[in-house]
Amino acid sequence: MTQPRTVIVGAGLAGLAAALELGKAGHPVTVLEAAPAAGGRCRSFHDPLLDRVIDNGNHLMMTANTAVFTYLAEIGATDRVRIGAPATYPFVDVISGERWTVRPNRGPLPWWITAARRSVPGARISDWLPALRLLLAGPAATVGDCIPRKGPLWERFWEPLSVAALNTDPAEASARLLAATCRLTFARGERMSRPVTVMHSLADSLIDPAVQRLRERGVELRFGERVRGLTRAGDGRVVAVETSRGSLDLPTGSQLILALPSWNLPDLLPEQAVPTGTRMILNLHFDVGAKADHMPPLTGMTRSEAQWLFVRDGIAAVTVSAADRHADTDAGTLASRIWPEVAVALGQTDMPEPACRVVKERRATFAETPANEPLRPGADCHLANVWLAGDWTVRGLPATIEGAIRSGRIAAERAITALHGG
Numbered sequence: 001m002t003q004p005r006t007v008i009v010g011a012g013l014a015g016l017a018a019a020l021e022l023g024k025a026g027h028p029v030t031v032l033e034a035a036p037a038a039g040g041r042c043r044s045f046h047d048p049l050l051d052r053v054i055d056n057g058n059h060l061m062m063t064a065n066t067a068v069f070t071y072l073a074e075i076g077a078t079d080r081v082r083i084g085a086p087a088t089y090p091f092v093d094v095i096s097g098e099r100w101t102v103r104p105n106r107g108p109l110p111w112w113i114t115a116a117r118r119s120v121p122g123a124r125i126s127d128w129l130p131a132l133r134l135l136l137a138g139p140a141a142t143v144g145d146c147i148p149r150k151g152p153l154w155e156r157f158w159e160p161l162s163v164a165a166l167n168t169d170p171a172e173a174s175a176r177l178l179a180a181t182c183r184l185t186f187a188r189g190e191r192m193s194r195p196v197t198v199m200h201s202l203a204d205s206l207i208d209p210a211v212q213r214l215r216e217r218g219v220e221l222r223f224g225e226r227v228r229g230l231t232r233a234g235d236g237r238v239v240a241v242e243t244s245r246g247s248l249d250l251p252t253g254s255q256l257i258l259a260l261p262s263w264n265l266p267d268l269l270p271e272q273a274v275p276t277g278t279r280m281i282l283n284l285h286f287d288v289g290a291k292a293d294h295m296p297p298l299t300g301m302t303r304s305e306a307q308w309l310f311v312r313d314g315i316a317a318v319t320v321s322a323a324d325r326h327a328d329t330d331a332g333t334l335a336s337r338i339w340p341e342v343a344v345a346l347g348q349t350d351m352p353e354p355a356c357r358v359v360k361e362r363r364a365t366f367a368e369t370p371a372n373e374p375l376r377p378g379a380d381c382h383l384a385n386v387w388l389a390g391d392w393t394v395r396g397l398p399a400t401i402e403g404a405i406r407s408g409r410i411a412a413e414r415a416i417t418a419l420h421g422g
């Protein structure tokens with residue numbers, strides 16, 4: 001009789017994390033990925049214009065992301081991320097040129113908000129009180145319902161944080177998701193709030209070492225193979241997957257993990273409810289060479305289109321989250337509009353606009369609104385041997401690397417229990 005196996009569809013971080021767990025437990029695993037390589041929305045590529053490897057977009061993690069650190073240890077890549085310690089978040093006001101640095105203190109009592117050298121200039125202590133409304137927000141509340149969307153604290157702290165964390169306009173973004181982010185990070189003090197960035201590229205830190213570890217564990221990785229349909233038996237089990245290269249049978253007892261974005265899942269499981277709507281993230285990679293050598297790896301930008309500037313290996317890359325308004329604007333226009341902001345942030349206002357690669361991720365995340373939260377299913381679906389994973393499946397967490405990895409691990413645990421007859 002053929003041995004049961006687990007088939008994982010999707011080799012983004014959720015699928016990779018699931019495969020690592022199953023591979024570690026010694027179960028036969030096949031990963032089917034439509035793209036020519038692993039990584040999904042967290043990937044790197046060689047850009048011919050800049051003639052170097054760049055990421056599809058800047059990715060920020062934080063020391064509170066425990067699943068990320070477990071994953072890094074698992075793939076032997078803990079030394080391939082940079083941790084900003086102690087936690088410091090430099091900001092620049094792009095209109096006035098003013099600069100300041102947010103420095104959370106140690107311990108859970110956030111006295112940094114009262115300290116001039118650590119907090120947001122222009123913000124009074126009373127301006128922080130609405131944060132309590134955010135922490136106590138009900139399921140239907142938006143960020144905009146809880147925090148007044150004007151004034152220095154909004155412009156200089158809440159807006160860049162909220163837009164980046166939820167990739168959704170604060171007027172419609174879930175207050176509970178932002179509160180969850182704050183509870184996990186800033187509310188736990190400096191140690192949990194340190195910024196974590198990749199050393200050279202997303203692929204180098206998060207993807208390639210995982211692929212290598214999976215190969216060492218005997219996991220079969222099949223890239224460039226799209227799953228087009230599922231064959232179901234009368235008892236509601238999936239018995240085969242139909243792919244762009246043929247049919248793959250699932251022997252009795254086998255498990256299937258669908259580690260897909262919410263917008264791809266209906267192709268295979270149309271009856272499963274999923275969140276509606278997606279939001280775009282725009283990244284502009286400017287080739288500034290040594291002109292950025294003096295900059296910290298990460299700078300928050302306020303009163304600007306761009307929210308965060310990442311500097312690495314001579315590239316100044318800025319992120320514009322919740323960027324759907326730019327969907328139809330051509331790359332050259334975007335680069336010329338945003339370069340002056342980057343020049344201010346770099347302190348290089350005389351520098352002519354350098355070569356720039358614009359990456360539009362039109363479906364970067366699902367729309368993180370209160371209405372979508374109940375549509376996040378967790379790992380379970382109504383089919384007996386099918387489990388769901390992906391950043392959108394874990395309720396209560398924003399669509400992030402941390403959420404994707406957690407979801408993959410949870411789905412793998414369910415599959416392992418089922419493989420053991422549970």
Ligand SMILES: Cc1cc2nc3c(=O)[nH]c(=O)nc-3n(C[C@H](O)[C@H](O)[C@H](O)COP(=O)(O)OP(=O)(O)OC[C@H]3O[C@@H](n4cnc5c(N)ncnc54)[C@H](O)[C@@H]3O)c2cc1C
Pocket residue numbers: 009010011012013014015032033034035038039040041042056057058059060061225226227228259260261264267281282283361363364365389390391392399400401402404
């Ligand atoms: C520009 C950008 C910036 C971001 N910034 C941050 C950040 O700062 N911090 C952070 O934590 N997160 C960030 N994120 C979010 C993070 O990248 C995602 O949460 C995470 O990568 C999602 O992983 P996933 O495995 O759930 O999904 P995906 O990465 O989308 O993986 C799903 C995989 O399934 C494959 N697939 C789809 N359909 C099929 C099919 N039918 N058959 C086979 N394969 C299929 C896809 O090709 C893909 O590889 C950002 C995302 C983007 C796009």
